[in-house]
Amino acid sequence: MTDALLEIAGLSAGYGGSRVLWDVDLNLMRGRATALIGRNGVGKTTLLHAIMGTRLASAGSLRFDGTDLSPLPPERRARAGIGFVPQGRHIFPQLTVMENLETGLSARGGRGTGGVPAHIFDLFPKLYDIRGRAGGFLSGGEQQQLAIGRALAGEPSLLLLDEPTEGIQPNVVQQIEAALAHVRDTLGMTILVVEQYLDFVWRFADDYVAMQGGRIVRAGKVAEDPAAEVAKLVQI
Amino acid sequence: MDLFLNQLFNGVSLASLYLLASLGLALSFGLMRVINMAHGEMLMLGGYLAWATLLVVPGAAGILIAMPVAFVGAAAMGGVIQTVLIRRLSARPLDTLLATWGVSLVLQQAARDLFGAVGVEVRAPAWLEGSVELAGVVIPTARLFIIGVAVAVLGGLALILLKTRIGLLVRAVNQDRMMASATGIAVGRVDLAVFCLGSGVAGLAGVMLALLGPVTPSVGQAYIIPAFLVVVMGGLGSITGTTAAAVILGVFAALAQLFVDVSVSQMLLLVFVVLFIQFRPQGVVAVRTRQLDA
Ligand SMILES: Nc1ncnc2c1ncn2[C@@H]1O[C@H](COP(=O)(O)OP(=O)(O)OP(=O)(O)O)[C@@H](O)[C@H]1O
Numbered sequence: 001m002t003d004a005l006l007e008i009a010g011l012s013a014g015y016g017g018s019r020v021l022w023d024v025d026l027n028l029m030r031g032r033a034t035a036l037i038g039r040n041g042v043g044k045t046t047l048l049h050a051i052m053g054t055r056l057a058s059a060g061s062l063r064f065d066g067t068d069l070s071p072l073p074p075e076r077r078a079r080a081g082i083g084f085v086p087q088g089r090h091i092f093p094q095l096t097v098m099e100n101l102e103t104g105l106s107a108r109g110g111r112g113t114g115g116v117p118a119h120i121f122d123l124f125p126k127l128y129d130i131r132g133r134a135g136g137f138l139s140g141g142e143q144q145q146l147a148i149g150r151a152l153a154g155e156p157s158l159l160l161l162d163e164p165t166e167g168i169q170p171n172v173v174q175q176i177e178a179a180l181a182h183v184r185d186t187l188g189m190t191i192l193v194v195e196q197y198l199d200f201v202w203r204f205a206d207d208y209v210a211m212q213g214g215r216i217v218r219a220g221k222v223a224e225d226p227a228a229e230v231a232k233l234v235q236i
Numbered sequence: 237m238d239l240f241l242n243q244l245f246n247g248v249s250l251a252s253l254y255l256l257a258s259l260g261l262a263l264s265f266g267l268m269r270v271i272n273m274a275h276g277e278m279l280m281l282g283g284y285l286a287w288a289t290l291l292v293v294p295g296a297a298g299i300l301i302a303m304p305v306a307f308v309g310a311a312a313m314g315g316v317i318q319t320v321l322i323r324r325l326s327a328r329p330l331d332t333l334l335a336t337w338g339v340s341l342v343l344q345q346a347a348r349d350l351f352g353a354v355g356v357e358v359r360a361p362a363w364l365e366g367s368v369e370l371a372g373v374v375i376p377t378a379r380l381f382i383i384g385v386a387v388a389v390l391g392g393l394a395l396i397l398l399k400t401r402i403g404l405l406v407r408a409v410n411q412d413r414m415m416a417s418a419t420g421i422a423v424g425r426v427d428l429a430v431f432c433l434g435s436g437v438a439g440l441a442g443v444m445l446a447l448l449g450p451v452t453p454s455v456g457q458a459y460i461i462p463a464f465l466v467v468v469m470g471g472l473g474s475i476t477g478t479t480a481a482a483v484i485l486g487v488f489a490a491l492a493q494l495f496v497d498v499s500v501s502q503m504l505l506l507v508f509v510v511l512f513i514q515f516r517p518q519g520v521v522a523v524r525t526r527q528l529d530a
């Protein structure tokens with residue numbers, strides 16, 4: 001067992017004929033939060049989908065906790081312990097908040113028992129108040145909390161988040177930040193979070209990787225490199 | 237007036253048959269966007285299974301045993317078709333259409349070879365043979381029974397979809413397939429379960445047809461066209477819409493038969509649906525699924 005929970009090597013992916021990711025190498029260390037940053041269209045979302053299996057990589061290898069992910073469909077990757085909070089949230093619109101959370105239980109496979117873990121409502125008390133409401137009627141902030149809660153219900157060891165603060169008001173952003181720091185610090189969860197809003201990730205992430213044109217061009221620790229400097233470098 | 241009421245009632249019982257025949261199509265189209273051209277043969281299979289069951293278990297309870305037998309038999313056949321053909325062709329809808337049409341022809345021919353082209357008769361048990369009088373209308377018990385079965389199936393489906401874990405997973409896959417798989421839901425297994433369930437309901441429909449007339453190799457063909465019309469008018473996959481469309485079309489067809497013969501009424505049915513879709517392309521009930529997705 002290495003220190004890396006996810007090991008990506010030489011990963012390429014694209015849409016039809018056009019290639020979006022070029023030879024991406026990335027290791028995510030256990031129990032650390034990594035910020036993935038870069039301008040619009042550099043391929044951040046594509047990379048998360050390639051990890052999740054909802055878009056297949058054309059080359060390269062993906063190892064999660066020692067197993068090769070490549071032959072596994074998304075549901076098997078989820079059951080192996082990868083939770084996904086996609087861009088746009090993808091809440092099931094006609095399921096209630098509670099039902100949305102319950103779908104997340106599928107990812108547990110054989111691990112864990114019981115219903116939706118209570119700590120999700122501790123992290124996001126609002127979700128409990130609106131548990132009977134249809135997902136499609138929630139505000140953007142509520143949907144984002146629900147999407148994170150749904151991923152956490154599967155008790156993942158790796159949590160992928162794609163722009164969780166997109167269009168969200170400051171106090172909810174703070175709640176999300178606290179929740180992510182909490183699951184990392186108390187559950188030892190590994191986190192990969194795509195973000196444009198650098199101040200937010202620089203407050204709680206440990207590492208960062210910056211993408212440009214489908215490649216990773218820079219990586220480091222957030223404590224060592226100021227956000228403004230990195231932002232300038234990758235032209236965000 | 238009596239004639240009108242009588243035909244109205246016939247319309248409701250025809251609607252029940254339409255509903256049982258189309259629910260499976262609507263379910264699998266809603267979930268997988270595939271059309272199973274061999275769906276009519278699930279009705280036929282149900283009919284022959286009812287006939288075979290009654291050979292083994294004659295008497296009053298025979299038909300009640302035939303129903304689960306037909307359900308399970310048709311569900312199993314549906315499962316085989318889904319696993320062997322439809323799942324493998326999921327990215328090619330046109331090929332699915334052709335392949336399942338081929339299956340339909342093969343199954344019809346197999347029935348012809350096994351049981352003959354003339355068809356077999358299922359004798360309804362005595363308790364289904366009489367009739368009851370309701371508000372001056374004489375209603376055959378068998379038709380009342382069919383309506384009861386359709387209502388029970390609809391209630392059962394609603395219960396499964398709304399109150400069980402598998403129902404929750406079906407709704408999740410239906411609303412956002414990508415997200416469902418990323419949430420850990422085995423989407424392939426959900427597809428299979430829904431396809432089996434839909435085929436099983438068609439098998440039940442076959443038992444009901446057997447109560448009304450002979451079971452022939454082409455018995456499914458007579459109901460598959462109205463079933464397709466019901467699904468189209470119902471908004472392609474919505475259960476509520478399918479139910480409403482079945483009632484509207486069943487009553488329409490029955491009332492049309494007051495004035496024209498059966499084949500002309502079928503044609504009028506088609507014209508009616510085409511016109512309806514012109515004015516309301518989303519079907520009777522607008523499906524909110526998908527459009528709400530960000
Ligand atoms: N489904 C698709 N079909 C074709 N091209 C796509 C598709 N999705 C994304 N792309 C293209 O792939 C490239 C990378 O897209 P991606 O969504 O990964 O970028 P991103 O870094 O997440 O951007 P953003 O910050 O705007 O979310 C873009 O040029 C985009 O136009």
Ligand SMILES: [Mg+2]
Nearest residue numbers: 044045087162
């Ligand atoms: Mg993106």
